[in-house]
Amino acid sequence: MNDAYPSQPEVPQLRTLLLTDLCDSMALVERLGDANAAELFKLHDALVLELQQRWRGRLIDRSDGLLLLFERPIDGLGFALDYNRGLHALGTQRKLELNVRAGLHVGEVLTWRNSDAAVQVGAKPLEVEGLAKPTAARLMTLARPGQILLSAVAESLTHRAARELGERGERLLWKSHGRWRFKGVPTVQEIYEVGEIGNTPLRAPKPTPKAWRDIPLWRRPAALVAEATLTLGAVAALLFFGRPEPAIAFAERDWVVVGDLRNLTGNAMLDASLDQAFRISLEQSRYVNLLSDLKVRDTLGRMKRSPDSKLDRAVASEIALRDGARAVILPTVAEVGGRIRVTVELVDPATQATVHTESQTGRGLESVLASVDTVSGQLRQQLGEAIQSVEQASKPLPQVTTSNLDALRSYALGLEATGQGNWTQAEQHFRVAIELDPQFALAYVGIARVLAATSDRAAAMPYLQKAQQYASRLPARDRLYLAAWADELQDSPAALAGWEQLLRLYPDSFAAHGNAFWHLFQANRFADALPHAVAADTGQDPYRSIATDDIGRIYLVQGKLQQAKTQFTRIALQDKSGPGRRLANVLALQGKYAEAEARLRAIPKSDYANDDMVPRLDLIALKLDQGKWDQVAAELGDAIKASRSANDFTQAQFGFVQLSVLALTLPPGKVLPRLRQWQNVQLQMQQRVLPGEPYAADRAALILASAYLAQRLGDDALSARTLKVAGPWAQTSADPALGKLLRVVQAGQLRLRGEYAQALALLAPRDDDLLQSRVALYLTLQAAGEHRQALVQADWIGEHRGLAYGEASVSQSLQALNVADTRMASRWAAQTLSQMDRVPDAQRRIEALFAAWPSAAMPAYLRETVEATLPASKAKMT
Structure with a gap:
């Protein structure tokens, strides 16, 4: 019965309203005819739908124009700009002039839903009312063809957020059209225009009976005549005695x-x-x-x-x-x-x-x-x-630098040598500066930077501590930078907060944006990391190419492959190792395996053995993805041999990758002895390292991952010692992967003891989960008999292949296991479906796995494991 009446209005909500009007639409229909006009409006509707999805807008009403509701003002502006541009392109294709006028306002509105009966006879599903609606309508009516007008509150909010539009936001034109009065509204309205260069009229709106300029008394015609006479002489005198002082247009943070x-x-x-x-x-x-x-x-x-x-x-x-x-x-x-x-x-x-x-x-x-x-x-x-x-x-320069000009000169020469990569000469100049002024804090920072750049963190720490001792003699920006950097070098969990504090006071600190991005990206907090990369992707950043690459990394893990590819190829990054590898990942995800392999093998060698080993991780994952098991073994053998020229962690890393592959292809009884032997060596090494040492946190994470790998094979014998040695690192390290792997291992212990409820509580899904966290969740749900939820997780794993390739945790050590598990997800889903008596669906999942990993090429143990998933009558497949 209640459906016969509309629902009551909800509590007023602050929303962004956009009203648009397609100019001369009636003349357009008359010119084109009904059929052609209908075809044009179909394309127009498709454009509107696409922009709604892009800018998260809700269409409330439409006729010749549109009424849309947005949560954020910048989304409304983005829609209006893209709509204007899209109509222009649509008209150009058909040799038509298509223009739109738009009004954008932010204010409180009431919304309510009409009843089903009312909607069936033509009512709108959602009604919107409030003073904000006629205000936006007045702005739209005032606008000239091709013009977007904003209220003062909308202009303030969108102008401040324009950076979110990327490079286009930096090229927008903003113009005030002064104070206006709207009929029925007692307060004066400030009106602004915004648009893209060459695509906005930048002309004052024409007054209407319902909206007119607010002209003070002294600007009315009769008063102007008298004022002109009185001021003519004064103007002449001013011009005679001198011109106004020249100035330059400058805004905050220019x-x-x-x-x-x-x-x-x-x-x-x-x-x-x-x-x-x-x-x-x-x-x-x-x-x-x-x-x-x-x-x-x-x-x-x-x-x-x-x-x-x-x-x-x-x-x-x-x-x-x-x-x-x-x-x-x-x-x-x-x-x-x-x-x-x-x-x-x-x-x-x-x-x-x-x-x-x-x-x-x-x-x-x-x-x-x-x-x-x-x-x-x-x-x-x-x-x-x-x-x-x-x-x-x-603060006065002598207080934040030195009063000794000779010391300041040596410091300046040290900075110059640092910029040229002449580390030895730079260190010498900084040491001279310290000899001349032992309290010269910036010079201590200079030496610490040189030593850190040459991978000698231990030697850098005393100079960093000395700089902190004299931190009161640093400029505020450098003091904040020093605090964050000290936390960074010491692998402190406070490092991210330090970079964010620096950005609150100095929003254009590109170093802070870069470091904050990396912390958030490693934590799989991709939505939080992206704004930092976008902020640094600007012409003033000397390391802009890194920011461009960072944006591509976000798109890669989110599965937005074309956008990721655009980023990696935007400024010829493909000849560099990192972006080149990630471009290969994109190609692999697009099924272009040969092109991906060629890209990886074309990466030039560097002078650092550790760096040259990283593309081998991608190559192994690429071969695994295709189920080319003989080539996987060959690549692993070559990599293990080559890693002997690299550092201890790199050797351990490839040992773990090899064990990850063996866990798929051999019975547990043949893998576990090798896994125990490998882990014993790593545990002994980890007990000798100190916090802040290179790769200390990564090795702790790798040890946790090895215990988890043993748990996947049904063995919990390694877990207790692992948690005792590697567990404390999760409390003291800035590496977020440690805490996540710690929970995975703890949950694995509970799962193997049959304590499923406690295990599931530890593995509750989160947006920043590692891919292996979801694998552990699937295994626990499956063991607990929660088949429907287990199937959801198996599907999630199979769908997040971009995350499998692009996740940065543990220095990419989990990449091969991740990629293999996105394929194994088909087998896990089949296992769950079979237990739910959905055998045909299970069979289709196995067929999908064999399409990616041909049965004939599979190692015998893996093939037997997969075939055992289905009932005997369905198991044999080729």
């Missing part, structure tokens, strides 16, 4: 290029020291972003110039234009009348004209750093930074 210091004093000591002092002083700002030296050298290379080219006005301006910097800063130091003057010019890179100058004069060399502080602060205010921010976020 980028600048710092040119080379012009040293007119003749004192060479000031060359490198003041150059670095300017950078350190400006880098204290949260308002201004400096293009890094590394990025500048990279751009010089793309300009076919030497990396050592002098950054004068012309060269620095060209770099700024190429890399999207808004301004160039040119510092100068000169001796004038026996005093030292520090000057800085603010240059518009488009015209190379100086638009502002600041200078400060002091007596003697001891005044120079204070002068740099003064002109830097004045320049930051000129660019728009609030004076309170300048005062609060900055």
Whole structure:
């Protein structure tokens, strides 16, 4: 009975409303005729449906236009932009002019569902009402063809989130059309326009009887005539006495290029020291972003110039234009009348004209750093930074660097050598800086970076601790970086929080984005990791190619293969080991195995044996995926032999991969003795290592994985000692795989004891599960007789083949087992279906397995295991 009446409105909800109108639709139908118009509108509807799915929109109503509801304002804007672009493409194909006008607003709405009876006779399933709806309608009515108008609240929320649109978001045009009044609405509305270059009119809307400009009294026609007469003379006087001071358009977090210091004093000591002092002083700002030296050298290379080219006005301006910097800063130091003057010019890179100058004069060399502080602060205010921010976020240079100019010069030379990869020379310069000023914290950081870069973490730690001792003499940004980096080197669980804290204050710290991404990616928190990669995938990041690769890795594990392939090939990354391997993974998942193998074998050798071993992991997984067992054995044999030239962990890693394959192809009685012997060696080595040592956490995870492998073979004898030795590492390490594998092993103990409820509680599904966590969950559900749930997990495993190839846990040691298990999932599903008396369905799953792994090529034990899955009458298959 209740279905005869509509449901009551729900509690008001904050939503984004988008109203659109297809311009001149009636004339369009008349011109095309009914049949052609119907065909066009079918294509139009397909476009709308695709965009709804892409931008998570809900279509509420439609006629000549659309009314859509969105959870987030940026999704509404993305829909409007893509809809505008899609209509333009649709019209171009048919030599038609298709334009849409759109209004976007954010406000509270009431929603309720109509009854089934009402819907059957033509009512909409969902009703939306509230002041936000007519407000969006007013905006749409005001818009010109091809124009998207936004309310002030929608503009604020979308402008702030525009980075989520990628590179397109950086090229959007935003324009205010002033204050307007809407009929029936007492408050004044600020209206904005947004659009893409060349695809938006950027013209003021035309007033209508229901919406008009809010013009103050002094701007009405009668008043303007009088005002014009009175102000004409004043304007002439102003023009006569001087023009307005030139300025440069600059917004918070825009980028600048710092040119080379012009040293007119003749004192060479000031060359490198003041150059670095300017950078350190400006880098204290949260308002201004400096293009890094590394990025500048990279751009010089793309300009076919030497990396050592002098950054004068012309060269620095060209770099700024190429890399999207808004301004160039040119510092100068000169001796004038026996005093030292520090000057800085603010240059518009488009015209190379100086638009502002600041200078400060002091007596003697001891005044120079204070002068740099003064002109830097004045320049930051000129660019728009609030004076309170300048005062609060900055400390005098002698307090955050050194008062010794010789020490500062040595530090600057050390940074230059670091950028060139000359580690020995860099370390020497940093040591000289410390000798001149034993409390020079940045110099200690410099030595620690050099030692860490040369894989000597143990030697780097004392210098890192020394820098922490003098952390009060570091700029705020470097202090936060040092804290996060120290946690990183010590493998502390606090490292991720440290990088996130740095990003809260300095959102454009690309190093912090990169490190935060890696922590989250290793944790299988892919949705959380992606924004960090997107934020670093920008022209100002000197390591942009890494961010591009990171985005591709997310798409790979999510199974978005075409998008992943686009990322890996976007800027010729395929000749590099990491992106080249991942491109091969994509090709394998697309069934292009020969092309994938060719890609892996074409990866150039490096000078590091450990790095050269990694593509072999992908090659073994590739052969396993195809069921080419003889080639798997051959590749494994070659890899085991080659690993003897690498480090101990790499040898252990390939030993585990070999055991993973043997666990599939041989009876447990032949595998377990070798597994116990391998694990005994690793346990002895693990008991000798200290936290923070290279591969310590990875080896602990590998030991846990070996105990889990034994549990899969029905043996729990290794678990107790494994948990005693490797378990504590899960509490102290930043590696999230340790905790997950720890739960898997604990659950395996419970499963083998028949304590299924406790085991299932440990393995409750989570979004960040390892693929092997789901395998362990399947095995437990199957053992517990929970066949329906077990089947769900078997299907999940088989569907997540991108995760199997791309998961980074345990330095990729689980990749071969993961890939094999996505094939074995068919056998597990068949086993479960058979126990549910669904034998035909089970038989189809076995056929699917044999299509991927031909029966004739299977090792005898594996073939017998698979055939035993079905009843005897159905088991023999070829």
